Amino acid sequence: MRFKKDASCSSCPFPCDIYKNSPSVVSGSGAMHPLHVSYRRHQTICKQDSSVTHVIYLLKGSAKLYIEGINHRHILLYILTPERYIGLLSFFETPRYSYSVTALEDSTVCMVELDYVKRLYVQNHAFLMQLNQAFGRSVASIMRKIITLNQKNIRGRVADSLLYLSRLHRSDSYHLLLTRKELGELSAISEENCVRILSEFRKEGIIKVDKRQVTILEKDLLRKISEFG
Amino acid sequence: MRFKKDASCSSCPFPCDIYKNSPSVVSGSGAMHPLHVSYRRHQTICKQDSSVTHVIYLLKGSAKLYIEGINHRHILLYILTPERYIGLLSFFETPRYSYSVTALEDSTVCMVELDYVKRLYVQNHAFLMQLNQAFGRSVASIMRKIITLNQKNIRGRVADSLLYLSRLHRSDSYHLLLTRKELGELSAISEENCVRILSEFRKEGIIKVDKRQVTILEKDLLRKISEFG
DNA sequence: CGCGAGCTTGACGTTGTTCAACTAGAGTGG
DNA sequence: CCACTCTAGTTGAACAACGTCAAGCTCGCG
DSSP states (O other): OOOEEEOOGGGOSSOOHHHHTOOSSOTTSOOOOOEEEEEOTTOEEEOTTSBOOEEEEEEESOEEEEEEOGGGOEEEEEEEOSSOBSSHHHHTSOSBOSSEEEESSSEEEEEEEHHHHHHHHHHOHHHHHHHHHHHHHHHHHHHHHHHHHHHSOHHHHHHHHHHHHHHHHTSSEEEOOSOHHHHHHHHTSOHHHHHHHHHHHHHTTSEEEETTEEEESOHHHHHHHHHOO | OOOEEEOOGGGOSSOOHHHHTOOSSOTTSOOOOOEEEEEOTTOEEEOTTSBOOEEEEEEESOEEEEEEOGGGOEEEEEEEOSSOBSSHHHHTSOSBOSSEEEESSSEEEEEEEHHHHHHHHHHOHHHHHHHHHHHHHHHHHHHHHHHHHHHSOHHHHHHHHHHHHHHHHTSSEEEOOSOHHHHHHHHTSOHHHHHHHHHHHHHTTSEEEETTEEEESOHHHHHHHHHOO
């Protein structure tokens, strides 16, 4: 279950970019009507093919962004952490989401109506450029993902995922937010092979794994494996 | 080799979106300075990792957009035909291209300085939305591509590519602009397997192939193969 | 205590890549 | 005009990489 409540931005503990860039009065009428919504692990924040009505901003927690393919097999593109847009890619897009987002931990988001953001967008150059740049970075990262998934072997792809998570957590030792199956989806491999590679890396002394706690011991080696080998 | 000449938009035989959306005077000074450039087959129009300085608009010919991966292996994302933006994805992006574009036929493009387009962009809502929507469609198509490349077998991927080209040419019979190797890159498979699948499809009576001329005979069947199997 | 979710490992079969050899046609220079 | 060379296309066979299936293990929870 989830709760909703109207939020007032001036009292919001997590003032977001949209609020920061809002003038005191947005012409064209209509107020912001921000809506804070909480989700628990496994709950879907937005669903592929459903219509895009709000810009969603992640305030607390974490979530996975993935595309649903054939037979509902998932490919996990990246993990969202505060404070990032969730609805960003789709904001510029056709009216429907081309991906799904699901909470990994209990999470809170702020939803702002799309129309409001579009009005803000055309009035505020700085905000416009901010959105566009964030968007551009997403595209660049998707391009890299395509290369990784198609041209690296599974060891390289798992190494990539582990390094990605290390950057995300800003530490060489972190708690995996993902199950083995999800880590496999992030690397576009089967759960079984994901486990196998983790075991290999552990036996080779490259990483330490205790349940979901991962520690990278040989970062340079892992980087070499990620680059191909 | 390529030739350059300054062009005047009012006399341009291919007036583009940028021109159509330009007011008579763009405030903030600076004229448009459009530049028409011709390329021959195999010449590179823009190069992955080089800096983005112009918005490029394809006027005549055709070109392939691809990302260069490990060991210079290419993945062909799509084919550009008039009148489409080439530099579009990168316009919103970081200062460097995340892909390369190479002419498939002798082609002509129009280049407009990025700064000019950015000024235009913030002044003209309609143009802004036009760009954003074109951009959004690109993203949606890349998402579908990821699914295709990762979750379909090679028969399905080649079927996909043939159907894609059929939509592009608006005909069930068309001249392949691509070599077998390039058709393989579009499907992210090896040249040899690409040839093999084409032969299979031919023997099964699904397509007719005479050198580069392809005719789809059993479109429904091809669609089924593309959907998996 | 039993059950289910997450994790782990081995064995096996399929899929797709790579290597190698060969053909056809187009372009080039003696 | 013919030998040459280069590119594009084609096919077969060997091999490696992954996915799938099956079995079992652990831990937390009702």
